[in-house]
Amino acid sequence: MSYQKEVHIAQLAVQRATILTQRVFHGTKGTESKDDRSPVTVGDYGAQALIIHAIQHNFPNDEIVGEEEASTLRQNPNLTTQIWDLVKAAQLDDTAAEQELGGPLESPEQMLQAIDAGRSAGGLRGRIWALDPIDGTKGFLRGGQYAVCLALIEDGDVKVGVLACPNLPVDDSAPLSADVGEKGSDGEGRGVLFAAVFRTGATSRPLGQGALRTSRPIRMQDVPDITQATFCESVEAGHSSHGDQAAIAKKLGITKESVRMDSQAKYGSIARGAGDLYLRLPVRADYEEKIWDHAAGDLIVREAGGKVTDAEGKPLDFGRGRTLKDNKGVVAAPKTVHQQVLDAVKSVLSSK
Numbered sequence: 001m002s003y004q005k006e007v008h009i010a011q012l013a014v015q016r017a018t019i020l021t022q023r024v025f026h027g028t029k030g031t032e033s034k035d036d037r038s039p040v041t042v043g044d045y046g047a048q049a050l051i052i053h054a055i056q057h058n059f060p061n062d063e064i065v066g067e068e069e070a071s072t073l074r075q076n077p078n079l080t081t082q083i084w085d086l087v088k089a090a091q092l093d094d095t096a097a098e099q100e101l102g103g104p105l106e107s108p109e110q111m112l113q114a115i116d117a118g119r120s121a122g123g124l125r126g127r128i129w130a131l132d133p134i135d136g137t138k139g140f141l142r143g144g145q146y147a148v149c150l151a152l153i154e155d156g157d158v159k160v161g162v163l164a165c166p167n168l169p170v171d172d173s174a175p176l177s178a179d180v181g182e183k184g185s186d187g188e189g190r191g192v193l194f195a196a197v198f199r200t201g202a203t204s205r206p207l208g209q210g211a212l213r214t215s216r217p218i219r220m221q222d223v224p225d226i227t228q229a230t231f232c233e234s235v236e237a238g239h240s241s242h243g244d245q246a247a248i249a250k251k252l253g254i255t256k257e258s259v260r261m262d263s264q265a266k267y268g269s270i271a272r273g274a275g276d277l278y279l280r281l282p283v284r285a286d287y288e289e290k291i292w293d294h295a296a297g298d299l300i301v302r303e304a305g306g307k308v309t310d311a312e313g314k315p316l317d318f319g320r321g322r323t324l325k326d327n328k329g330v331v332a333a334p335k336t337v338h339q340q341v342l343d344a345v346k347s348v349l350s351s352k
């Protein structure tokens, strides 16, 4: 199977969803108090509805594991109307592409049903899409990094992964900096769409409309000297231990500050060689990572020449349900240095 239709539809679907997320961000900026999470709620539901509608139109027999579900939304008609207005207006300029996605949704009820179609339990058999409509909610709210993430898992293996990152530089060679991580902005020169298909490599293309078919291949950067590598990690210390990361960097002789950013933009950034290593180090022993937080990024990094495992060296197992219940942490690195990084991770974690 070549998965060409799957990756094409997945790219268009996340691209359309970012029209909505960007409108939500710009429409609410400055009008909401800082700790008001309503923009992200609107963006989450709206993007999930749009993407599931496109999947169901093209692949009606596939299952979907989506992060959100509509039960609380059904009790809030004002919020439903607000989201519906955004969902019906989010259309690609390219009318042929819009038709391929099934065109606009027909009614608020159809929108609610689409959101609720993301309730698959996941598992080892069949074709299952994993969807995170907005990954990196904190980054989204602050105007930093976030991603719209979609992957197709077949019999437990990720076959297609796409990540739309509206606030990352378009330029694959733009170096990472704390500024890129913390202050995104989707202005001029920003917005990139990463994609990968199992065994055919990874690509990027501009996210802007009018650039629907101009993908270029991406590769991880060689790391001839590990002491010069750039680490990426979460902004949130509660999602990945900053202290353990610093100890691991020290053990490897890395002196450069890590780059902190929210979301799977970290996987995309190392896949195109803007950074080198991504570590996610468990903070709470009982937290199970969600498949929609990793499936697309895992494939994009592996197809760009990387290796992705958990902190014990096991591959991420996407066939266990809605979570990665058999894995703890993530170590993503170019194949050539992965073992060296993993050894440092194991040594630091076992000495705690």
Ligand SMILES: Nc1ncnc2c1ncn2[C@@H]1O[C@H](COP(=O)(O)O)[C@@H](O)[C@H]1OP(=O)(O)O
Binding pocket: 135, 136, 137, 233, 234, 235, 236, 238, 239, 240, 261, 262, 263, 264, 283, 284, 287, 293
């Ligand atoms: N304790 C935790 N450990 C690791 N990841 C977490 C934890 N709590 C939430 N997350 C998830 O981490 C993701 C963001 O990761 P990052 O910090 O790399 O941007 C979110 O999807 C978030 O899930 P949720 O959507 O439930 O908040």
Ligand SMILES: [Mg+2]
Binding pocket: 132, 134, 135, 136, 292, 293
């Ligand atoms: Mg997420």
Ligand SMILES: [Mg+2]
Binding pocket: 067, 132, 133, 134, 135, 136, 137
């Ligand atoms: Mg999310």
Ligand SMILES: [Mg+2]
Binding pocket: 067, 137
């Ligand atoms: Mg969430």
